[in-house]
Amino acid sequence: MPFRYFRINGHAVDMVALFLGLGLVLLLVTGALASYLAIEGRDAGRDVQRTIEIQNAARRLFGILQDAETGRSGFLVTRERKYLQPYANALAAVDEAQKQLKELTQDNPIHQVRLDVLDRQMEIKLQELRETVQLGLSGNYGAATALVKKDHGKETLDNIRTEISRIIAEEDRLLRERQLVYDTNSFWLIVTIFTALLLTAISSVAAAFVARSRFLSEQESRAALSEINMELERRVSERTSDLEAAKLKLETEFMRAESLLRDLHHRVGNSLQLVASFLGLQANQTENDEAAVALRRARERVLAIASAQRRLRLTEEGESVDAHTFLCSIVDDLKTNLTARGTLSIDCNAEDIQILSKDAVTLGVIVTELVTNSLKYAFPDGMRGSIQVRLTQEHLGDTLSLIVEDNGIGIRSDAYKGGRGGLGTRIVDRLSAALGGDVEWLELDEASNERPGTKIRIIFPNTSDI
Numbered sequence: 001m002p003f004r005y006f007r008i009n010g011h012a013v014d015m016v017a018l019f020l021g022l023g024l025v026l027l028l029v030t031g032a033l034a035s036y037l038a039i040e041g042r043d044a045g046r047d048v049q050r051t052i053e054i055q056n057a058a059r060r061l062f063g064i065l066q067d068a069e070t071g072r073s074g075f076l077v078t079r080e081r082k083y084l085q086p087y088a089n090a091l092a093a094v095d096e097a098q099k100q101l102k103e104l105t106q107d108n109p110i111h112q113v114r115l116d117v118l119d120r121q122m123e124i125k126l127q128e129l130r131e132t133v134q135l136g137l138s139g140n141y142g143a144a145t146a147l148v149k150k151d152h153g154k155e156t157l158d159n160i161r162t163e164i165s166r167i168i169a170e171e172d173r174l175l176r177e178r179q180l181v182y183d184t185n186s187f188w189l190i191v192t193i194f195t196a197l198l199l200t201a202i203s204s205v206a207a208a209f210v211a212r213s214r215f216l217s218e219q220e221s222r223a224a225l226s227e228i229n230m231e232l233e234r235r236v237s238e239r240t241s242d243l244e245a246a247k248l249k250l251e252t253e254f255m256r257a258e259s260l261l262r263d264l265h266h267r268v269g270n271s272l273q274l275v276a277s278f279l280g281l282q283a284n285q286t287e288n289d290e291a292a293v294a295l296r297r298a299r300e301r302v303l304a305i306a307s308a309q310r311r312l313r314l315t316e317e318g319e320s321v322d323a324h325t326f327l328c329s330i331v332d333d334l335k336t337n338l339t340a341r342g343t344l345s346i347d348c349n350a351e352d353i354q355i356l357s358k359d360a361v362t363l364g365v366i367v368t369e370l371v372t373n374s375l376k377y378a379f380p381d382g383m384r385g386s387i388q389v390r391l392t393q394e395h396l397g398d399t400l401s402l403i404v405e406d407n408g409i410g411i412r413s414d415a416y417k418g419g420r421g422g423l424g425t426r427i428v429d430r431l432s433a434a435l436g437g438d439v440e441w442l443e444l445d446e447a448s449n450e451r452p453g454t455k456i457r458i459i460f461p462n463t464s465d466i
Helices: 015-078 081-104 109-137 141-149 152-217 219-285 289-315 323-338 357-377 413-419 423-434
Strands: 005-008 011-014 320-322 344-350 354-356 385-394 399-406 438-441 454-461
Touching: 015 081, 015 109, 015 141, 015 152, 081 109, 109 141, 109 152, 219 289, 289 357, 320 323, 320 357, 323 344, 323 354, 323 357, 323 385, 354 357, 357 385, 357 399, 357 423, 357 454, 423 438, 423 454
Parallel strands: 344 385
Antiparallel strands: 005 011, 320 354, 385 399, 399 454, 438 454
16 A cells, blocks of 8 residues: 555545645634634623723722712802802713713722712711712801811721722733633633644645645556546537527527517507497596496596506517606606696606516506595685605615695595595505505594695505515
8 A cells, every 4th residue: 555545444545635634723722722712802891991990990980979068168158159169060971970880890899898988988978078068058058167177078988089099900800800811711822723724734735745746646547537527528618509509598588578569568458449339439438427337437447558568569678667757657647638628737756666567557646536526525616736756765775655645625534544535535545455555544624724735645565576
């Protein structure tokens, strides 16, 4: 057996793989140690920051107390109340400062014991400050000054200063201990990392030596492998040619399907136009007025679907259409067909977003129904007004909002609840449900405005990216 192999329990082991595996293990160990060292450094930095925060909080607490003492002294000496402002500010901030210091030191039992002592001393000092200020405010400056001169307040303040200093000193001690542990660990980790890197280098050199011997011994087999590769390349080339032919055929079929789809839209639009013509002829020949009105409304709805289908054919780009182009084209058709009086304006404002082709016709019919209802009921007796159609994205594009709003005479939303609306309202409800959306009717305050208007909002999921 060549020297690049050796046996373990009767099994041949590749020495190159062994050395490379050993080197990989050593590299992984090195990486793990380096990561541990980085974590240790991060924790050490966090400990330093924690120490600084505790020390600053302790100094701030003592500074607040000194501010209160200074404000009290200024007031008693000058007897002017403006000097009480630092005192009042300090009393307002002292509770928060104590709470912050307790939260920062809650994991240190030694600090907690000192904070208990500090709280008692703080309470004594604050009580003394309040009593002297109260005496001063009542005009008894002599008693207040006498109480200050008893020097108990200074003794208490010294005790507080001592406890604060002990907390700061304890944090300095903990910081030194942590730094010593970190330095020791860092030293041995660095030594271990260098050792692992050295062993990795040795393993790599050994693997390279064994690999070289294998390379020389495999020269004879390369010619055979070259022939095999040439044969494989020939087969791959043939397979690639087959795939390219299949791709070309698929593209041709796709273009044919696209052409058939456009022709289908055209035929559907023509068929719907023909149906609308039949309905119009039937309405003209019907003597029953109610039936004639129903037939004309049905004709308008079929024309709405035909218009949407025609606009869909003009704007389609695959499975989705541009909402702005599509809906505003529908609105343009409505302007032409429904506002011959010239007393109303219909405006469209749709964002440049993509909607699925299968939903586009539904949206077109909904817009037509709502605009037609506004034209029919919101502006009686030739009243002037305007209608707004808007489509926007909400919730980071997850939902779409369709709004049709007019400034007409308005209608109560409860007139459409419980299925009490007309056929157009039920059509809007059904189509909105088909989109997975909800219809909202604006509650009106008829007493506050002669023309409160009507606002219908339909929120439905945006499925164009699904």
